[in-house]
Amino acid sequence: MNPNKIFPDDPRLTAYALGEMETAERSEFEQSIAGDADAQQAVVEIRRAGRALEDALATEAVPELVVPAAGAKLNREFNRKVTTFPHWLVGLAAAACFAVVFTYTQVEQANRPLVVQPSQPGANEGAGQAGTRLVEVQLLPEKDAATEGKELMKTEARAQARTALVDEASARIAAKAAAAAPVPSQPYDFSTTAAGSVQGSALAAAGNSGAVMLEQFSVTGNHTAMPALRAAPGSGGRGDLSLGRMEAAARARHHIHRPEESVRPDARQNFNTEAYAFAKDNDFLRVKGNELSTFSIDVDTAAYANVRRFLAAHSRPPRDAVRIEELVNYFPYQYSPPAGAVPFAASLEVAGAPWKPGHRLVRIGLKGREVSDAARPAANLVFLIDVSGSMRTENKLPLVKQSLRMLVEKLRADDRVAIAVYAGASGLALPSTPAARKAEILAAIDQLEAGGSTNGAAGIHLAYDVAKANFLTGGVNRVILATDGDFNVGVTSEGELTRLIEEKAGSGVFLSVLGFGMGNYKDATLERLADKGNGNYAYIDTEKEARKALVEQAGGTLVTIAKDVKIQVEFNPAVVQAYRLIGYENRLLAKEDFNNDKVDAGEIGAGHTVTALYEVVPVGVPMPETGGEVDPLKYQRTENREQRTAERSQQGKSTEMLTVKVRYKEPAGDVSSKLEFPLVDGGRAFAEASADFKFAAAVASFGMILRESPHKGLTDFAQVATWAREGTGADAGGYRSEFLGLVAQAKAAWGE
Amino acid sequence: MNHPTHISPPSHDNAALVQDAVARHQAPLLRYAARLLGGDADLAQDVVQDTFVRLMAQPPAQVDGHVAEWLYTVCRNRALDVLRKEGRVRRFEEGQVERLTAAGPLPGRSIERAEQQASVLRLIDRLPPNQQEVIRLKFQSGFSYKEISRITSLSVGNVGFLIHTAVNRLRREMAAMPE
Numbered sequence: 001m002n003p004n005k006i007f008p009d010d011p012r013l014t015a016y017a018l019g020e021m022e023t024a025e026r027s028e029f030e031q032s033i034a035g036d037a038d039a040q041q042a043v044v045e046i047r048r049a050g051r052a053l054e055d056a057l058a059t060e061a062v063p064e065l066v067v068p069a070a071g072a073k074l075n076r077e078f079n080r081k082v083t084t085f086p087h088w089l090v091g092l093a094a095a096a097c098f099a100v101v102f103t104y105t106q107v108e109q110a111n112r113p114l115v116v117q118p119s120q121p122g123a124n125e126g127a128g129q130a131g132t133r134l135v136e137v138q139l140l141p142e143k144d145a146a147t148e149g150k151e152l153m154k155t156e157a158r159a160q161a162r163t164a165l166v167d168e169a170s171a172r173i174a175a176k177a178a179a180a181a182p183v184p185s186q187p188y189d190f191s192t193t194a195a196g197s198v199q200g201s202a203l204a205a206a207g208n209s210g211a212v213m214l215e216q217f218s219v220t221g222n223h224t225a226m227p228a229l230r231a232a233p234g235s236g237g238r239g240d241l242s243l244g245r246m247e248a249a250a251r252a253r254h255h256i257h258r259p260e261e262s263v264r265p266d267a268r269q270n271f272n273t274e275a276y277a278f279a280k281d282n283d284f285l286r287v288k289g290n291e292l293s294t295f296s297i298d299v300d301t302a303a304y305a306n307v308r309r310f311l312a313a314h315s316r317p318p319r320d321a322v323r324i325e326e327l328v329n330y331f332p333y334q335y336s337p338p339a340g341a342v343p344f345a346a347s348l349e350v351a352g353a354p355w356k357p358g359h360r361l362v363r364i365g366l367k368g369r370e371v372s373d374a375a376r377p378a379a380n381l382v383f384l385i386d387v388s389g390s391m392r393t394e395n396k397l398p399l400v401k402q403s404l405r406m407l408v409e410k411l412r413a414d415d416r417v418a419i420a421v422y423a424g425a426s427g428l429a430l431p432s433t434p435a436a437r438k439a440e441i442l443a444a445i446d447q448l449e450a451g452g453s454t455n456g457a458a459g460i461h462l463a464y465d466v467a468k469a470n471f472l473t474g475g476v477n478r479v480i481l482a483t484d485g486d487f488n489v490g491v492t493s494e495g496e497l498t499r500l501i502e503e504k505a506g507s508g509v510f511l512s513v514l515g516f517g518m519g520n521y522k523d524a525t526l527e528r529l530a531d532k533g534n535g536n537y538a539y540i541d542t543e544k545e546a547r548k549a550l551v552e553q554a555g556g557t558l559v560t561i562a563k564d565v566k567i568q569v570e571f572n573p574a575v576v577q578a579y580r581l582i583g584y585e586n587r588l589l590a591k592e593d594f595n596n597d598k599v600d601a602g603e604i605g606a607g608h609t610v611t612a613l614y615e616v617v618p619v620g621v622p623m624p625e626t627g628g629e630v631d632p633l634k635y636q637r638t639e640n641r642e643q644r645t646a647e648r649s650q651q652g653k654s655t656e657m658l659t660v661k662v663r664y665k666e667p668a669g670d671v672s673s674k675l676e677f678p679l680v681d682g683g684r685a686f687a688e689a690s691a692d693f694k695f696a697a698a699v700a701s702f703g704m705i706l707r708e709s710p711h712k713g714l715t716d717f718a719q720v721a722t723w724a725r726e727g728t729g730a731d732a733g734g735y736r737s738e739f740l741g742l743v744a745q746a747k748a749a750w751g752e
Numbered sequence: 753m754n755h756p757t758h759i760s761p762p763s764h765d766n767a768a769l770v771q772d773a774v775a776r777h778q779a780p781l782l783r784y785a786a787r788l789l790g791g792d793a794d795l796a797q798d799v800v801q802d803t804f805v806r807l808m809a810q811p812p813a814q815v816d817g818h819v820a821e822w823l824y825t826v827c828r829n830r831a832l833d834v835l836r837k838e839g840r841v842r843r844f845e846e847g848q849v850e851r852l853t854a855a856g857p858l859p860g861r862s863i864e865r866a867e868q869q870a871s872v873l874r875l876i877d878r879l880p881p882n883q884q885e886v887i888r889l890k891f892q893s894g895f896s897y898k899e900i901s902r903i904t905s906l907s908v909g910n911v912g913f914l915i916h917t918a919v920n921r922l923r924r925e926m927a928a929m930p931e
Contacts (some may be wrong), residue, residue, distance in 0.1 A: 009916075010916075011909075011912045011913045011915075011917075013916065014912065014915055014919050014920075015912050015915075015916070018890070020912070045923055046919055046923065049922060049926060050891060052872060053876070053887065053919075053922065054891045054892070055869060056868075056869040056870075056872035057873070057876070058892070059869050059870075059873070060783060060873060061783075
């Protein structure tokens with residue numbers, strides 16, 4: 001009998017198995033079990049059990065805090081300042097932290113005695129004093145405390161105690177902020193700049209003091225019960241002390257609005273967290289002084305689908321959701337394709353502007369080279385799918401899956417597909433797989449499930465890494481992001497997110513963004529991502545739309561034929577007095593940007609058409625209001641210019657209305673090439689224009705009505721319908737008929 | 753337990769250390785604290801925040817190299833303080849720990865694997881709380897016996913014994929689980 005036999009209940013077995021022994025002890029123990037099969041078996045099993053425990057424990061969730069549902073109404077007028085970052089939340093944060101006075105004895109959570117130094121708002125603090133400077137925080141009586149009861153008071157007290165722990169740096173800021181912040185006894189006015197002025201300092205302070213926890217508190221005076229705001233730390237597995245206020249606010253917003261996912265269709269000022277960037281309609285510009293109009297092309301179609309979604313719900317779309325260029329560009333037009341080596345051809349047309357007699361309407365169209373499915377280069381695709389909890393609804397993840405299935409069906413055997421997901425964690429649901437193994441890919445799509453919160457940034461890193469790892473030189477390398485845009489963990493500051501995408505775009509992997517859902521749909525964010533990511537952006541509200549974006553226009557979605565495409569139009573002052581670019585407000589470029597290859601612009605996909613409309617005031621027609629006259633220049637010799645104009649007219653160029661210049665780069669290139677197309681106005685009336693022209697004009701007019709544009713002129717939904725009907729033409733795909741349906745719906749609803 | 757009478761202002765080198773610590777350890781600490789506090793996520797938040805505030809006050813030299821262990825130790829002590837104060841220490845020892853809802857299965861995993869893991873978690877939950885704690889510190893937070901010993905103030909031998917007993921039991925129970 002081995003005197004050194006190790007018995008199964010010897011704890012050293014486990015210590016050894018788990019690598020807890022020091023060198024000497026370990027070799028001694030190894031000798032002891034050298035011939036002992038039972039002991040060795042036990043060691044193996046202990047290690048296996050250990051791995052199983054690790055796996056299981058890794059799936060255990062970090063506690064996520066449930067926020068009571070809130071019903072606060074957000075005044076949509078402040079969308080202007082809000083976009084994706086609710087400034088009012090920061091104002092509240094500031095108020096809670098610094099401007100509210102706290103009675104120390106009410107803290108139930110007094111775990112340790114702390115030195116309380118009352119700080120006067122505005123008091124100057126000397127540098128380097130010992131002791132934490134605490135801001136006195138007063139517990140405000142909760143208006144609806146009856147419902148929550150003592151529990152709420154307790155949590156409030158804890159919250160106040162928490163916010164009272166401020167380190168020196170932020171306390172210094174706090175004192176300054178306290179001086180500026182509004183006292184909550186006044187009605188809380190979101191529009192005051194007082195909140196704005198607090199922002200900067202409060203932001204830093206909130207960042208320094210750790211996850212800012214704000215509990216429900218009442219602002220006395222206007223009886224608004226503010227929803228409980230809470231930044232749930234670490235729910236994405238990343239610390240947020242360093243991310244501070246933006247994340248706290250954005251996440252808090254997410255938590256508030258989770259219960260309010262459905263859009264109430266009746267009120268225009270809805271309580272939802274959709275975010276649209278504000279854009280002022282382009283005004284008329286005098287040619288004198290603005291001879292050049294420069295902008296980046298845009299093939300995104302999301303705004304049209306989004307507007308359609310609103311109309312289907314009998315709801316008027318928010319003005320800023322209506323990007324006219326995306327409405328017009330949603331429809332395919334019959335422009336002639338390019339001949340030869342150039343990636344696109346231009347199609348220019350000019351006729352009367354139907355909503356303003358006397359004005360001319362110029363239609364600039366670009367048509368991208370078609371690339372057949374068989375002829376296109378091999379594709380390396382990474383689907384990056386948001387599987388966070390908010391994607392659970394029927395019009396989101398299930399629709400995403402359907403859309404992707406459709407796309408996969410269209411792929412060739414030499415294409416590759418990977419699926420990355422992001423939610424509480426990010427992961428690879430399917431490593432890069434040849435499209436020949438379709439069943440595997442479809443199975444992986446089927447298994448996608450929603451749950452958790454969103455760590456968009458980690459997902460983006462993963463997706464691009466996978467795309468780069470499987471990079472096809474000369475092929476199509478693309479990340480296809482499917483989301484409702486609600487990134488609320490990790491990188492949530494829009495600046496950080498866009499910078500991340502810009503950086504990723506430099507790798508040669510392009511990005512398509514597919515937006516889904518409503519209620520917390522982040523239109524502005526998604527558009528910007530696609531913009532910075534060298535990609536296109538579509539909104540998928542129905543299976544039909546999925547088919548359009550991913551099957552019919554798969555070529556366009558997948559294959560980029562030209563990037564950084566910019567347009568610069570030079571107007572001839574002898575013919576044109578003033579002009580107005582319809583739409584493209586957030587695509588405008590400075591005139592110097594046209595020849596600057598470092599300036600990013602839009603991409604054209606295979607078979608894509610791009611349409612831009614200018615409303616032009618010819619010479620001899622009364623000028624609309626265009627803003628002030630510009631003083632004649634003192635130091636420029638004007639005789640020279642008159643001379644040049646005379647010269648040009650002698651060369652017969654004075655009848656040209658304008659010249660369109662287009663700059664573009666090859667998809668993998670860095671140096672741009674230029675094309676020029678002059679246009680002479682033949683004086684055609686609107687009735688004589690082509691069907692495509694009339695239809696585009698109708699859509700633009702529709703957009704202007706929805707935007708309540710000051711320049712919409714003489715139009716209403718009935719007129720739009722008339723013009724559109726004249727332009728329906730062949731209508732492959734039925735999209736134009738669908739548009740007519742939308743117009744009829746709008747007319748019935750708002751009878752303009 | 754020494755209660756500091758005041759918290760000194762953080763030094764500059766500390767900031768990076770603290771930020772890193774938060775990024776790495778905030779979530780697991782929350783999990784750990786919530787366990788100790790009987791599932792009270794709200795309270796756990798307090799305790800964890802408190803822990804980090806104390807970290808801010810530490811001269812970096814003192815914690816460098818064993819930040820995690822330091823955090824867990826402080827967190828544990830804070831949690832016990834809280835429980836003692838609120839008269840809930842007994843709850844911690846009773847073993848009736850509230851089950852935290854787990855997130856859905858991670859993407860790509862099959863249903864069976866997720867179910868298996870859920871079963872394992874249930875088995876862990878049935879362990880006596882002192883065994884549970886060391887099991888989690890070892891297999892969830894990745895601490896060594898020595899570190900666990902320092903965190904929990906148990907001897908290394910004691911820790912080894914608890915883990916051995918728990919693993920043995922779990923091994924048997926997992927083997928008995930339907931595949």
